[in-house]
Amino acid sequence: MRHLYNRLSQDLGKSRLLLPILQFYMNHSKAVLHDPQEAYRLIFHTVLSQSFMDNALMFDMVMFLRQNLEALCHNTQILTTFFPNIFKILAWNPRTYLSEFEELLPALMSSSTALEVLHVLLDLPCMTIALEVTNHWDGKGEALSQSDTDPTSSTEAFQHIFFRPMFNFFTRVEGGHGDTINRLASFHKAVKDMSQHPRVVVCSQAVPVLLRVWFEVVLEEGTTDFAAHLLAVLLERSALLYDMPDFKTDVKRILSENVVRLFKKFPQILIDVQSEIQDFVMSVSNIMGREEFFANMVWAVGEYCSSTHDDRCSTDIIKRFFDTLEPLTYEMSAMVSMGRVTSSQGHAKIISILMSSIAKLSSRCQDLIPRAVLCLSKVSQQQQQCGAQDPEIQNTLVSCSQHLVNLLQIPNFAAVVLNPCPEIHTGRWHLDSTGLPATLRGVHRIITSDS
Known part of the structure; x- marks a missing residue:
């Protein structure tokens, strides 16, 4: 042998x-x-x-x-x-081996390679493009171009000294060589002409299937430290995807769904990655094209910035997150009321979640309640004074604001309503005679009998 x-x-x-x-x-x-x-x-x-x-x-x-x-x-x-090399089989034959790679994918992942595997999956169309261009390139002996003008095709990009290392990266043999985030947007623009190539299209359709498998493995086997690193990656990569409309829509939907699942299993990561989260949610520009993802991040701040989920969550941290969401709420409300948004429903949803998160944060730190009431009242006034907006959206935002203001007028009651016991999900909270639901049922019976 x-x-x-x-x-x-x-x-x-x-x-x-x-x-x-x-x-x-x-x-x-x-x-x-x-x-x-x-x-x-x-x-x-x-x-x-x-x-x-x-x-x-x-x-x-x-x-x-x-x-x-x-x-x-x-x-x-x-x-x-050699998982990058193994992925070439799928990138070249995406229609043939998808089911096999669903089975192989967990074996390609480890604590040290899982994040790089995620990058490979998100960049799988780019790997297909790199393999196509490299396979059909005949001028290997020619010198690379150093022109200052941007290439207009993937072939020109392959000949350009700035982009050739990117092609080499996507066709690498071994893992452990970092990522491509710093120059990825430029590469996507340079190879835009390949977006309708049949092999690239089919490859992009395989990515969402494998992403779901990847997240299932991570949510089952991952640790809190890994989840914290993953969240920082998702904040960046949710905006760095190859420009294929259906591909971007499907991938962003999966990222948005799973960032919620990530917070539910590892709520401590809110504190671990607080600086990156604050930088992300304080900028309105991060909403464009990522409305659902952005809304879920704001929801996570309101839901998990609490000492109930992490003992490290101090009053100072709650105030810092409140200071981040408050000006964003004012800015978003002004944009919607003036009609300066492309998706009124998407932005209105974000405003609604912002108001809810502000109310939740202030209920945990009662010094913030006056500021929260003022912010919610101004949002209500802005929406009532706007005549160009969809009446349904306007009424929804005004109603949400007024309900939260009324709730915050009774701080102790707001703290219970806005921060329910975790046992609410088990049903026990509804059956406990000392819980809020039982109290409300009793009050309802008294009012009904009096009337």
């Missing part, structure tokens, strides 16, 4: 024959006292890099990965080392 392996390793045209030899090594390497690391590296580094377009070989390789998944995870570092 060693002689056969040595002979075949010199002729990569017969690479399919290496897989049965590798299977033999996996099954019997301990018995024959042979270390198969050289064979692993040859196949998953060299062969896969050069032959990802060979359909027969890729089929055999995917089947090999599936059949030996447990052994590869426990006995080797192949999957967590």
Whole structure:
């Protein structure tokens, strides 16, 4: 077997024959006292890099990965080392191997590689573009262009000295080489001409499916420290996606849904990443194209900035978050009332969540209640004085503001209503004779009997 392996390793045209030899090594390497690391590296580094377009070989390789998944995870570092190379199989054949990669994806993730795998998934269309352009490029001997003008096509971008490292990054073989955030927006613009390429379109459709699998693994196996790092990444990457309308819509929806699930499981990350969250929510520009994600972040601030969820949440932290949301509420209300927004419903929803979050924060720090009442009252006045707005949106915002103001007039009552016991989700809170629901039912019976 060693002689056969040595002979075949010199002729990569017969690479399919290496897989049965590798299977033999996996099954019997301990018995024959042979270390198969050289064979692993040859196949998953060299062969896969050069032959990802060979359909027969890729089929055999995917089947090999599936059949030996447990052994590869426990006995080797192949999957967590060469996962960018392995993703080339999917990037080149997105329609063929999607279900197989749903099974393989958890095995490619570890505590050290999961975030980089997330970047790979979000950039999978870019990997397909890089493979397409690299595969069809004939002028490898030509010097790279150093022109100051921006390239108008992906081919020109590949020839440009500024963008060539990006192509090399997306076609890298091993993981652990950082990310592309600093120059990603420029790269997306340079390769915009490939957005309708059939392979790129199909690849973009596979990303949401794998993202759901990725988040399921993280929410089941992740730690608080990892969740904190992940949240910082989501704040950036939710705005850095390849410009394909359906792709961006689907991915942003998944990110928005899962950021809520992330906070519900790891509420402590609000304190861990408080600076990044404050920087994110204080800027109106972050709303554009990310209304749902932004709204969920504001909701998380109001919901989890409490000592109930984290003992580190002091009065000073509550005040800092309040100081961030208060001017944003004024600005958003003015924009909606003046009609200076592209999506009235989306922005109105954010204003409603902002008012609710301000009320919740002030109920936990009663020194803030006068400011909260003033802010909510001004929002109500702004909306009532506006005649150009949708009446339904106007009435909803005014009603929400007035309800919260009335609630904050009784601070102790507001603290109970706006910060219910966690047991509310179990149903016990509704059955407890000392809980708010039982008290309200009693008051209702008294009023009804008097009337």
